[in-house]
Amino acid sequence: MKNPSVAEERNSAQNTTVAMPISSAIDGEMTRMVRVIGLVMACLVAGAILAGIWKAGASLQSGRAALVGGLFLTEILLSAILILLGSLVEGFGYGLSLGTHWPYTRNIFVLMVQGDPEAAHRLVATLVGLIALALVVLAPSSATINGLALVIVAGLFGIGTLYVLSGRMPAFVHGIHGLLAYGVFLCYLAGFAFPGIEFWSYLKLMSPLHALLLAVFLGGMTTGQRGFAQPIGAFYRPRRAAHWTVAAHILAALTIVATLGWFMPAYPVAFYMAIAQIAVGFLLFQAINLKPKNPGTIVAFHQSMVLLITVAIVVSLP
Numbered sequence: 001m002k003n004p005s006v007a008e009e010r011n012s013a014q015n016t017t018v019a020m021p022i023s024s025a026i027d028g029e030m031t032r033m034v035r036v037i038g039l040v041m042a043c044l045v046a047g048a049i050l051a052g053i054w055k056a057g058a059s060l061q062s063g064r065a066a067l068v069g070g071l072f073l074t075e076i077l078l079s080a081i082l083i084l085l086g087s088l089v090e091g092f093g094y095g096l097s098l099g100t101h102w103p104y105t106r107n108i109f110v111l112m113v114q115g116d117p118e119a120a121h122r123l124v125a126t127l128v129g130l131i132a133l134a135l136v137v138l139a140p141s142s143a144t145i146n147g148l149a150l151v152i153v154a155g156l157f158g159i160g161t162l163y164v165l166s167g168r169m170p171a172f173v174h175g176i177h178g179l180l181a182y183g184v185f186l187c188y189l190a191g192f193a194f195p196g197i198e199f200w201s202y203l204k205l206m207s208p209l210h211a212l213l214l215a216v217f218l219g220g221m222t223t224g225q226r227g228f229a230q231p232i233g234a235f236y237r238p239r240r241a242a243h244w245t246v247a248a249h250i251l252a253a254l255t256i257v258a259t260l261g262w263f264m265p266a267y268p269v270a271f272y273m274a275i276a277q278i279a280v281g282f283l284l285f286q287a288i289n290l291k292p293k294n295p296g297t298i299v300a301f302h303q304s305m306v307l308l309i310t311v312a313i314v315v316s317l318p
Contacts, residue, residue, distance in 0.1 A: 025099035038115035048077035068139045079185040085121040091299035094118040102159040142198045143191025154180035165228040174224025175217040211259045215252035229293035270312035
């Protein structure tokens, strides 16, 4: 009798629901769509770097100040790309493609070139961390110091998400990781839009962002609560933890709409996008239940809407 191949063993692992060994890896499905999206993401990363170079070159400032301005813009764009890559990891079932080995594996560059979004996610996270460190060295300020601190803590929680997906840590760890990722994005975005601002004071005063960050945290918890490649399940009344988390997430989404509506007409773009996002959320819920391992690009679209709402809030002056 022949021994089963590695591919057969991995397929068998994908079909089981028992807890996995610590270092086990489960491959996502490498489709043409995944490869195309990987190419698009690579172009976006290159675009973020080129945008920073353009910003530095076109700035009226010179020397270190121009370099800092360019790095700030690149860091904002890469932070957003990093969040989108995280959503693609979930959308195409690559959450455990590298197992629980963190942060790297020996062939991580090869996997990234082949289109593995989890490998790309970790390498872009490294780039975000290196730029964050450079910004602290070049221009220590509230935005750069807090940004670096948030990047480090978010990276540490990154390993926690792997253990959440493998059933060894609670779901709130996944929620905190998502919250920290948006904290990084917000910190650099606010520092770029309002130079010299004290980040935590700014965040304390921005009520619409409180509701949005709560929804982000609960969205991450929803992913962690359902586990790797598991459906949430349709429900009318919550009957288990995943249902209660979804219900809380929906309530948080409605709170965003209510908060933005209260401040109207200060945030018109964010308000109407938040309304549309609720409909997108229900489509995502259906996609997760129909294809729990790889619900597809709807996950990234849902996340891109959150990023755009965030930008719309920050750049709109109340």
